[in-house]
Amino acid sequence: MIDYFISLAALNLILFSLVANAQEEAEKVTTSSPNFTDDIKPILRTHCLKCHGDDKQEAGLNLQSYGSLLRGGSSGKVVEAGRSSQSLLFQAITDPDDDARMPPNSPAIAKPKIEQIRKWIDSGLLETANSKSMVKTRNLTFKPSVRTDGEFDGPPAMPTNLPAIDAPNLTRPFPVLAMDASPTAPLIAVADQDQIRFLHTKTKQEIGRVAFPEGIPQVIRFSRDGVVLMVAGGRPVESGRVVLFDVDSGKRLAEVGDENDAVLAADLSPNQRLVALGGSGRVVKVYSTTEGTLLYKLIKHTDWVTAIAFSPDGKKLATADRAGGLHLWDSESGGILLNLEEHKAAVRALDWRDDSRLLASAGEDGRIVWWDTNDGFPAVNKPNAHPPQRPQGTYGTIPNGVLAARFDAIGRLVTSGRDRMVRVWDVNGGKLEKFKLESGVPLSVVLPNSGNDPVSGDSAGNIIFWKK
DSSP states (O other): HHEEEEEEHHHHHHHHHHHHHHHHHHHHOOOSSOIIIIHHHHHHHHTTTTBSSSSSSSSGGOOHHHHHHHOBBBBSSOOOTTTTGGGGHHHHHSSSTTTTTSTTTTTOOHHHHHHHHHHHHHOOOOSTTOOOSSOOOOOOOEEEEEETTTTOSOOOOOOOEEEEOOOOOOOOOOOOOOOEEEESSSEEEEEETTTTEEETTTOOOOOEEEEEEEEEEEEEEEEESSSSEEEEEEETTTTEEEEEETTOOOOOOOOOEEEESOOEEEEEEETTSHHHHHHHSOEEEEEEEETEEEEEEOOSSSOOOEEEEOOOTSSSEEEEEEEEEEEETTTTOOEEEEEEEOSSOOOOEEEEETTTEEEEEEEESSSEEEEETTTTTEEEEESSSSSSOOOOOOSSSSOOOOOEEEOOSSSSSSETTTTTTEEEEESSSSSSEEEEOOSOEEEEOOOTTTTTSOOOEESOEEEOOOOO
16 A cells, blocks of 8 residues: 555656646746747747758748848748747748648647747847847937927917807717817817817816717817817718817817718828828828818728828828728828838727827737837837736637827827726836726727826716826
8 A cells, every 4th residue: 555655656746747847848938038049949940940941941941040040031031120020930830820820730839939939039039148139229218399388379278158059868978989188278178979078177077068060079189289179070871071170169160071981080280281081981081171172192001091190290191990001101292101010900099209209009909009100110019008807707819909099298108998998108118007997998098288197988978087
């Protein structure tokens, strides 16, 4: 009997050792930046060199050495420093199609090893532990513009004595699809059915409304001096338009566009002379606000246009679509400047930092990117910015989308997502604060200039003034 227990204990020890070693091998991922010699080549030797080594080079690709890997194969480079999502090597080993994924006729490479390769590419393709990253160092420091000091001519625009309008009879509150904060006044504008509500950010009270009989407001933007409010929207499969309002009086200043479907994306140029709009037609149209005439069209998107944003200096125009397409244009001529490839699903929000250098994009793929628009490189890339919590007993993919993103005047970014979270990020993309809704989904969010805390609007029609 004693021999039996000794044998059983020995067997358990052996099994424990085997399991521990297997787990250690599967989960071995360095906390520092991986390098080719110590971390990546062992993975390639196990999974890739049979077909892509010194003896055999399928597709002209040799992964045996650091130099030959960087040279790539017959299809060109296979790794892009700092861009794992755009690197052919990473795409090949993570392809969801079993028949297309590398290595062929083999199980997928273990996730910890894939994560190691991703980190190696994103951290700059280090050859050894002492190598220098191939990703260019970027200075993301930010100097706020004068508008953070309120240095505009005259007092800030605030609604005064707006004419009363009849509120529609709704069986339930209207989801807050859009909102914006005045850059110069303690004021936010909030979308409602056939109207816009103005709220004072200090008293949190409604101070007036303007009618939007065109239908559902999909986009709201204040001009950079806070004097004009742009509202875009319409009625699905019926009509769409952009309207400019005087914030003080609520008077209509201009009406732009005559779409056959609701306008889903729009923006007003900093000099208030241009309006860009788009929607299900897949075309971005740029109009003159003074003449109401169409100046030019941007025809490159392959799906519904979902987000549009002029740069604060007025020189560039960013547009995005439901398929993840994101393009940068010259706002004066309409010429294409850059194609920004990173998102794999609908881009829900675009916003520029006040210095016109960084553009933030957020999408249904759960990704937030801070783009350096000088060269189109993702200076900060958050692939899982709003990770959802899996409810007990649920299986499959959980919605992970980022629904809204807005910069404030000092370079912070506020976002909201399907995880019911509102998050505030610093100028380098680091996490500052987070706030959670108990129910509903935060569809829109802003950082008012009169305080440090965000304001969000949710799917149940609630406006929430958050406090740390």
